[in-house]
Amino acid sequence: MSMSQRNAVLKRIGISLALGLVIAWIIAEASFVILKDNSDRTPQRVELVIPAGTADKVAAGQAVPSIPTDLVFVVGDTLVVKNEDMSSHQLGPIWVPPGTSASLNLDTANRYSYACSFQPSRYLGLDVRSRVTMATRIIAILFAGIPTGAMLAVYSFVAFPIRPMTKDEE
Amino acid sequence: MKKLVLGGLIAVVVLAIAGAEMFLQAYKFRGSVIDPPAPATDFSLKDQNGQAFQLSDQRGKIVLMFFGYTNCPDVCPVTLAQFKQARAQLSQQADRVRFVFITVDPERDTAEKMKTYLGAIDPTIIGLGGSQGELEQVWRAYGVYRQKQPGQSQDEYADLLEHSSRVYLVDTQGNLRVTFPFGLVPDDVEQDVRYLLRKG
Numbered sequence: 081m082s083m084s085q086r087n088a089v090l091k092r093i094g095i096s097l098a099l100g101l102v103i104a105w106i107i108a109e110a111s112f113v114i115l116k117d118n119s120d121r122t123p124q125r126v127e128l129v130i131p132a133g134t135a136d137k138v139a140a141g142q143a144v145p146s147i148p149t150d151l152v153f154v155v156g157d158t159l160v161v162k163n164e165d166m167s168s169h170q171l172g173p174i175w176v177p178p179g180t181s182a183s184l185n186l187d188t189a190n191r192y193s194y195a196c197s198f199q200p201s202r203y204l205g206l207d208v209r210s211r212v213t214m215a216t217r218i219i220a221i222l223f224a225g226i227p228t229g230a231m232l233a234v235y236s237f238v239a240f241p242i243r244p245m246t247k248d249e250e
Numbered sequence: 251m252k253k254l255v256l257g258g259l260i261a262v263v264v265l266a267i268a269g270a271e272m273f274l275q276a277y278k279f280r281g282s283v284i285d286p287p288a289p290a291t292d293f294s295l296k297d298q299n300g301q302a303f304q305l306s307d308q309r310g311k312i313v314l315m316f317f318g319y320t321n322c323p324d325v326c327p328v329t330l331a332q333f334k335q336a337r338a339q340l341s342q343q344a345d346r347v348r349f350v351f352i353t354v355d356p357e358r359d360t361a362e363k364m365k366t367y368l369g370a371i372d373p374t375i376i377g378l379g380g381s382q383g384e385l386e387q388v389w390r391a392y393g394v395y396r397q398k399q400p401g402q403s404q405d406e407y408a409d410l411l412e413h414s415s416r417v418y419l420v421d422t423q424g425n426l427r428v429t430f431p432f433g434l435v436p437d438d439v440e441q442d443v444r445y446l447l448r449k450g
Contacts, residue, residue, distance in 0.1 A: 173429070177284065180286060
């Protein structure tokens with residue numbers, strides 16, 4: 081293979097890879113915008129208040145409107161359960177005496193169903209999601225873009241083969 | 251030469267600021283923090299040697315409490331083993347920590363049984379028991395859940411007890427400060443205990 085052919089091949093591969101990355105970026109960003117679920121935010125302290133009278137309501141089988149049945153977090157969030165009731169309450173591993181708050185560090189992505197004393201169902205769902213960071217998005221684009229570019233390069237070599245150049249063309 | 255001295259000074263100042271920031275950064279507890287700290291409900295129970303144990307007499311020491319029973323197949327032996335490891339890691343400071351195991355099965359956990367059971371794991375762990383009435387007050391005060399699960403055979407030791415598995419940390423002032431879930435990491439306990447002992 082002559083130098084000029086090698087250059088032409090490398091140029092074709094380079095263009096294909098760049099095109100592949102651009103296509104992957106467009107699809108990734110469009111998906112991210114359409115499906116955006118707020119998991120790209122920075123970790124926060126999220127407060128959940130157990131209002132006074134909750135234990136009585138739960139004993140009567142009534143839900144407390146201000147307490148959701150499922151909560152969504154991102155890895156790194158801290159859930160702070162503030163107990164304004166007269167009884168102690170618990171959520172999974174944490175126990176909250178009356179008049180205090182207790183925190184739960186959510187460091188692992190998973191879906192949890194914790195035993196809960198302030199829901200009539202006695203369970204509270206916690207959905208802890210992995211954070212979507214810029215690094216995550218870039219890695220995803222690379223994972224999709226490089227194979228796409230490689231496939232485009234192969235297709236272009238098949239569809240538009242690089243023919244040997246004549247002495248005049250060189 | 252002047253540039254070198256200036257560069258060195260800047261480096262020293264930057265390092266000093268970074269060091270000060272690290273030093274002054276608020277300590278982050280490894281366990282679940284109770285804020286504000288709640289006074290731990292006082293109680294008096296008998297230990298495995300028949301001696302009275304009063305929680306309020308432990309002021310000046312850290313108390314780590316766990317509720318379980320000697321026939322427990324998994325949660326309790328694992329937690330008590332972690333207690334043993336945490337105690338070993340605390341080394342000299344372990345003298346200022348009381349590791350306490352309170353039964354949720356007073357019918358079967360006699361003082362002798364507790365002594366034998368804890369003697370095999372770590373004889374320094376204090377095993378507490380009492381009457382059903384005395385223990386129910388303690389369980390209620392600490393939000394302890396317990397439910398009998400009938401066993402598969404007629405053997406009196408076949409019945410299992412489902413129970414809450416958290417560890418409670420009471421500080422030197424007698425306040426509940428932190429709880430740890432089942433599967434506590436001895437390193438986490440060590441760090442939190444050391445911090446609270448430093449604070450006094």
